[in-house]
Amino acid sequence: MVTKGDVFDPNCPTRVILDRLGDKWTVLVVLRLRTGPQRFTELRDGIGQVAPKVLTQTLRRMERDGLLTREVFPEIPPRVVYTLTPMGASLIDPISVLTEWAETHMPTITQSQQQYDAIA
């Protein structure tokens, strides 16, 4: 029941946030940092198949949104550690609800897709 903001207003900030959550990599990053801080390469290797440019974009956006902090250690070789903020961590529950839904209905969806494709 949406009382507060009008999700259908294109200017509604809620929609902006939905866009963020909809971003393919944001969710994955949150799930990766769930167990503790990680470095850039750890994230990149852990997620897999993500281009560094895209990962950087995602991380910067999440930092800007206050979902995580970026800590730079001016060493050689460089070291950068990403940590979830409390707000970022509070995302884990909503995301879990989503992934649980996805895993529950996954078979039905793939089945539906195959039927659809068989006809069309």
Add this chain to the structure above:
Amino acid sequence: MVTKGDVFDPNCPTRVILDRLGDKWTVLVVLRLRTGPQRFTELRDGIGQVAPKVLTQTLRRMERDGLLTREVFPEIPPRVVYTLTPMGASLIDPISVLTEWAETHMPTITQSQQQYDAIA
């Protein structure tokens, strides 16, 4: 075959579903159909600022995924009614969790963004 729960495997169907949910319009369509079936124009006008081409794409994809049904009445002028399937309706709860999170944390996020932009 893909093991069930590995969200980090690019081939994991869960990720495909996350992509769908991340789609800007899918969520809006579900929220619109929450209160009952609607016609194409009703959806288009209700959502606002959505191009017919894009809406069609979204609806076809959702039909393919089994989230809604598309019923064509061969009349003139044509009439097409979109209805949520039970599976589509079951998405309302996860989406509500998400929008509630968004509304709760919206102020914090915009604040964080402003701070970030002020420095950078």
Add this chain to the structure above:
DNA sequence: CTCGACAGTATCTACTGGTAACTGACTACT
């Protein structure tokens, strides 16, 4: 004196989200 580690940039291409105009079959208005 080249190699590899780390945390990214730089550059280019492919795809897709979005805009504007058009279709087809009929009805209602002028």
Add this chain to the structure above:
DNA sequence: AGTAGTCAGTTACCAGTAGATACTGTCGAG
């Protein structure tokens, strides 16, 4: 008779972005 309007899209086109690939800087190790 001719024109405009309705509905549910389609077609042609463009711009922005996601992604793939290659490169940068700095250092110690071999």
